[in-house]
Amino acid sequence: MRAHCNTLKLACYLLICLALLGVSAAQAAPPERVEITFEINFGSMRLGIGEDRLKHDGKRYEVYSDTIPKGLAALFIDTIRREAKGSITDNGLRPVSFIERGRKKGIRAAEFDWTNNRLRLIHGESNQVVDLPKGSIDQASLPYAFAFAGKIPDDFSIHVTDGRRIKEYQYRIIGRERIKTVLGEIETIHVQRRPDPSTKRSFEFWVAVEQHYLPVQVRFTDKKGRLFESVVTSIRYP
Numbered sequence: 001m002r003a004h005c006n007t008l009k010l011a012c013y014l015l016i017c018l019a020l021l022g023v024s025a026a027q028a029a030p031p032e033r034v035e036i037t038f039e040i041n042f043g044s045m046r047l048g049i050g051e052d053r054l055k056h057d058g059k060r061y062e063v064y065s066d067t068i069p070k071g072l073a074a075l076f077i078d079t080i081r082r083e084a085k086g087s088i089t090d091n092g093l094r095p096v097s098f099i100e101r102g103r104k105k106g107i108r109a110a111e112f113d114w115t116n117n118r119l120r121l122i123h124g125e126s127n128q129v130v131d132l133p134k135g136s137i138d139q140a141s142l143p144y145a146f147a148f149a150g151k152i153p154d155d156f157s158i159h160v161t162d163g164r165r166i167k168e169y170q171y172r173i174i175g176r177e178r179i180k181t182v183l184g185e186i187e188t189i190h191v192q193r194r195p196d197p198s199t200k201r202s203f204e205f206w207v208a209v210e211q212h213y214l215p216v217q218v219r220f221t222d223k224k225g226r227l228f229e230s231v232v233t234s235i236r237y238p
Helices: 071-075 142-148
Strands: 033-042 045-056 060-069 080-089 092-102 106-113 118-123 126-131 155-161 166-181 184-193 202-208 215-221 227-236
Touching: 033 215, 045 071, 045 227, 060 071, 060 142, 092 142, 142 202, 142 215, 166 202, 166 215, 166 227, 184 215
Parallel strands: none
Antiparallel strands: 033 045, 033 227, 045 060, 060 080, 080 092, 092 106, 106 118, 118 126, 155 166, 166 184, 184 202, 202 215, 215 227
16 A cells, blocks of 8 residues: 555656746745644545654755554554655755665665766665666655645656656646545645556645645555545644
8 A cells, every 4th residue: 555645756857837826936835844644544444544744944854754554454554654855956855865664565765866867776685776867756755845846837757766666657737626624625736647558556646735735635546456545634833
């Protein structure tokens, strides 16, 4: 299950057309500390919670994202911690490191060498160095890139890594939508990965217009066609 954050990964190269949406990058920048909690569901079944923390000082950022299964779900869903760190540039987020720890699946990591445009991928006993395309981002940073983005088109591609591989994905902006949450109705921008007819996998997320373009809903469909959804339950600025 990669519903949460999922993994929701719009960074330096990912410049979304916030101008068309009536917002500048400066207005979108969130407070220096943000804590977001999600409820994770599979249909009508509550699987657990997601807890995200974003910290930044305007120059550097850190994202910590936890997926915590509850009850019987803990028997078949992994507890996952993702961490991402990097810098904030004029063009958005530029990751330096990413690591994912799973109780069952072990560790995945990615180290970004922007000087030489090389990416080190670490997964189990595998340790390889591959080309690092301009504007690449990691899975944990992806959902937060909108909060620091400048102007970008509403149809774009981005390379995303999960520590095992780096792959190019096509994204599009569906438009503005109001979603219902326990916090009330929230005005959002709906972002969707373009469907691939060769797989059942899909990924989409919603960022809140009046909450600094932070992620408030994520949907993920796995290779078996199972749909997982994470919806915000709290946003704090401690």
